[in-house]
Amino acid sequence: MDLKAYYSSHAESLALEIAQLKRKGNTLVIAQIAFFVLFVAFIVLYTVVSWGWPLLVGSALSLLAYALVRRIDGRNSDLLQRKTDLQQVFLHEQASLDGDFTAFDDGRRYVDARHEYTFDLDVFGPESLFQRMNRTVTSGGSDRLARQLSQLEYDEKGAEAIAELAVKDAWRAEFIALGQQRRLDTNEVMRVVSLMRETRIPSFAQSNGVRILAFLAIVGCLCAFGAASFGMASWNLPIWWVILQFGLVFLFTSGSLKRVGSVVDRLHEQMGTYIKVVRHIVDESFATSLNTADSKMLREAIDSFAQLEQILGGLDRRGNILGLFFADGLVWSDFFLLRRFALWQRDYADEMGEWMDTVSRMDARISMATFSYNHPEACPAEVLDDTKELVYEAQGLFHPFLGAKAVRNDFCIVDHHYYIITGANMAGKSTFLRAVGINYILAMNGIPVFADGYRVSVFHLFSSMRTTDDLAHGISYFNAELLRLQQLLQYCRDCHPTLIILDEILKGTNSLDKLNGSRMFLEAISHLDVTGIIATHDLELSKMQSDRFHNYCFEIELGAHVTYSYKITSGVARNQNATYLLRRILEGE
Known part of the structure; x- marks a missing residue:
């Protein structure tokens, strides 16, 4: 298509x-x-x-x-x-x-330079994976999507649910359209719901005895009007009846309703859209277990959301003083409004959090399904969740951000082995490392990957590719590198097995010190339950080659122009381009 x-x-x-x-x-x-x-x-x-x-x-x-x-x-x-x-x-x-992708939220609020991999792999921020994927209509869905991209927890049922939603293109488009006017603030809604749960309501609001008394008083009021109309009683009777009823109802309910109104002031517009979102989900039929379970749960929530919207509408209408006088004086409107809120608070308030989480789950899943639908060139990953060994086998792997111009590469990673990748500047090393990492993130979330074939086990991931200094806190670039490597070591000791992706270890120091430090670091970490890919310009590091250390490279050709193949091959890079390119700049070419 x-x-x-x-x-x-x-x-x-x-x-x-x-x-x-x-x-x-x-x-x-x-x-x-x-x-x-x-x-x-x-x-x-x-x-x-x-x-x-x-x-x-x-x-x-x-x-x-x-x-x-x-x-x-x-x-x-x-x-x-x-x-x-x-x-x-x-x-x-x-x-x-x-x-x-400017129409979509880039998730820059989720950027965390200390995260195990999201900062290095461009998961959040402008032009990020999140921005390319995010179609959420609720802030809870956005948070859920960010959390799933940040935590590698594979769920086969989740992959099936995403695949099912991916083919429902018309239904997904209508769902996303519900968020075009305003983004639903899940956190604000939940904050208000929490306050509503804690709002104290007088016990008489739920009393059946008071409800019967209210009905009798309303019938009595109607009878008084009837008697006055037929000349059987003075018109003073129904008039004072209405005044008395208004006074009693307003006296006993206005304080509680004022407290409720102050809490839910900003909720009305959002709740109307939330009801549309929930109804759109429950009106669709699903076959997979996760989507079916979420739809079933939200079907139970429809009454709660609808009742809450009616309560909010009733609170809005209280602003009409004249209308409030007749509504309370004739039919005890405020009492029944307070009663509806008390019953909603008793029956539904505690369930709202779970229902909102369900909406957020489906919201995030729809974003992932839309991303899947928009990339028919991607293929499903084969995930081995029953082995403790690290498995990573990719055929035709490429970076999802590059599109049709991407050069595909085959690459296999063996458990507890290390792959030292050399090559010139701009030869494709860093892009390849990010392709390895970002496709694994997709696979763990049940999203098709950008490869011709992809087979992986479930493991932990840690990268160190984009270390930054922090002058405000007196942290130099080199010190930041050391802190990152320290964080990596602690992570690898705690999490098994782990794939590490490193781009230029200790690039903040001189060449000899960098070489010796890199060797020492790799030798030390090789004793842990760790597998690694390390990109470097330091050709001397390739001399670590052994049964567990392997050399790969991105080679270039130097002639009248520099030719980049962007293909990874076994061996050590022979050509470098820094001096060549600088000479051409100095010569004015």
Whole structure:
């Protein structure tokens, strides 16, 4: 399938629908104005001419038509917004295939220079793996996706769930469209829910006795109005009844509702979208165990979310003082609102955290499925989760960021062996190391990898490729390198087995000291449950070759121009390019 054509055709089709809905919206606005003017005209005519009831019927029909058209216009506006949001999804995906990921959150808040591998492998930040993958609509989904990319925990069922979602392209697009207007702040929602759980509500709110009393009082109020209407009692009776009921209800409920209202003030808009997200999930049928279980769990949450939205709507309507007077005076509105909240608090508040986590899980999974769908060139990884040995076998491996221009390489890593990779500047060493690491991250998350064939076991990963100084804390570049190697050693002692990926050990010191230090470090770490890939410019390090230390290189050819093959081969690099390129600069070429 041509994905660019797919996204482009859907965006163009939606553009036509959007244009049609806008024209319909303009027509409906004109119709509303016309019916309203007609209603006013009938009323005016009724006051100046003696045509009687036909004018009243005409005004009523005009008002009814106005209300009907206004309702149709509201639905049309909602549909227009949904189509516009969906079009944005396709346009963003189309741009991403051209290398423009600016529409997506880059996850720079997750950047951690001390993490075992995410900083070195460009997992977070601008143009990162996270930004290329992230389509989450909730902050909880974003956090979940970041956590999964940062923690290598393979789950075969997770891989099956991602594969199932990947083929549901239309359903995924509609899900992502729900987050185009606003990102749902899961942490804020959970903070508010926690406060709602702790809000003290008077016990009478849940009392069945008080509820029966309320119903009897409402019936009594209606009877008082009936008696006054038929002349059986003075109108003072229903009027004072309403005033008394309002006073009692307001006195006993306003304090509690004010506390609840102050807590949930910013929750209403988010909860409406959350309900749409949950309904979109539960309305879809799934076959895999994880997706089915999550959908089943959220089906139980629908009532909770819907009731909470109704409670929030009721709290919003309390701002109308006149309406509140009649609602409380006639039907005990505030009491029943407080009762609904108390029952929701009792039945659902403790479950909200688990339901929100389920939404976040599905949200992150949809992002990974979309990434999988957008890369048909990737292949499923074969993960061996029943062996303690480190296995890494790749055919046609390449870096996911390079696209069609990537050069593919075959590479196998044997448990407890070390691979010293030499080569000139820009020959492809660092990119290859990152390809090894980033594809392993994908494999552990059940996402297809960028290779023709890929077979790995489950192991730990630690890299040291992009050490930075910290002058604010008095840490020099060399000192930062030592601290990173110290962290690596402690990690390797605690986590078994581990693959380490190193790019230029001790590059912050002189050549001889660097060589001796590198040898000492590799000899020491070779006694641990560790396997390693080490890129270096220091050809002397290649003399460590033995049964467990192997030499590989990225060779270049020097002629009129430098030729880069970007192919890894066995052996030690013969050609270097620094002097060659500097000479050409000095000669003005």
